[in-house]
Amino acid sequence: MSDSLAASSFQSLHLQADTPGRVLVLDSGVGGLSVQREIKQALPEAGLLYLADRAAFPYGDWDAGELCEHLSKLVRSVSEAWSPSAVVVACNTASTLVLESLRSFLKVPVVGTVPAIKPAAQQTRSGVFAVLATPGTVKRDYTQDMIVDFAPDHHIALVGASGLAALAEDKMAGRGVDLGRLKQEIAPCFVEKDGQRTDCVVLGCTHYPFLQEEMARIAPWPVTWIDPAPAIARRLAQVVDKDALAIGCDDLFFVTN
Template identity: 45%
Template structure:
């Protein structure tokens, strides 16, 4: 296959700003790629939606973007654990592009844990879905797994990117199940790995590490997703070492909001110097 020298285009999708933790890994591994970040802030947060509403919402927003995009993406990344556990089959059936989803890093955590004692931090929906239970059963059967679902952490991550201070008291309350002894967590000091199974949570890695201590390793899926994107671009015939154009970066949102002005500095940190709001997006799946 003759390799293409043009710039590949990758779309990264999430309900909020959490997907920027994945976006950053793709940007670092594949600097030659043009990146678009699509945030469905009009449907945020996804973790509080019913399964069917969430599936419809993801399909609607992504298809609306594709219908209006000047340049079609070559690979689409669903940088949202909640959406990945539900909408990937439907997206792969309806779209021509390779779709890369997020898988909670249960397998590497179980392999890395010296004490066979790990934590899994996600949104409540991800914690209780069969998909996550099956991951634990398949890859961490030999481990004691402490799980905790939090929507408050998602909001704390959003606030941080807007430049607001993260409350240590609120953060500690969100991590209480990992800190305090309980029937579900009889030996808190034994936990040596924590899976961040929501793409928002790596944005709070520094704060979480300060609270839990350096002996607890934090694992997320960002690097693995970036490698998968690179794999697909290679399969599609892109020569990433000989790109003859300058890559671009742009953010899209589904709803205009005063909060977007507060996000500008946070977006610039990831190289997103401009953003726009998708127009004519019908309010599907708002309930």
């Protein structure tokens, strides 16, 4: 996203802040746009307000307590100004921390993003799959609990990639992708265990689907890439009050500086 787009989007946010009922979609950069496009498929007429919190990018580098406090204040402020019909936290790292806090003061549905461990456990044929996420998501108790609940008998490579979100930001800004660095980041996903090898990779960050084409190209063997965005959109469609949705509004992009 260019600086000129960021500036014009910031201005348009304030000029049109009298339109309540948009779905607020939140991430630290452009990663949540992968969720937004699926929401548009599920709720094509819904107005969306996309909040790209670039000043805090990447969320995975934050202390857990400080990130929770930051996001709670940010969402409270935007919600008071905009009165959204629902809030979608389009970030795995943030969702493992902030959902309970947001639900304590918001009166609208709050939909989070969690690693698609259950679908991977259902889809894998080899019993070996990888969760490719940020270091923050990988180390959260929430992720470990999901493994215990849904995939206790599987061999799972938990891969905390430190640079993939930045590579996705580069691609979305038109700067291209460093394939050598990308290959290094995803290499730990591809493992062999007892004669079986990785056949599914969970994309545990909303930035990563934007790199799926490049990852598939450089992967040592074919795998199923599991993107949670469609499931997030379906969940939103189930819980949002359709009568409260702003209809026919253009998408807006709110970028903090």
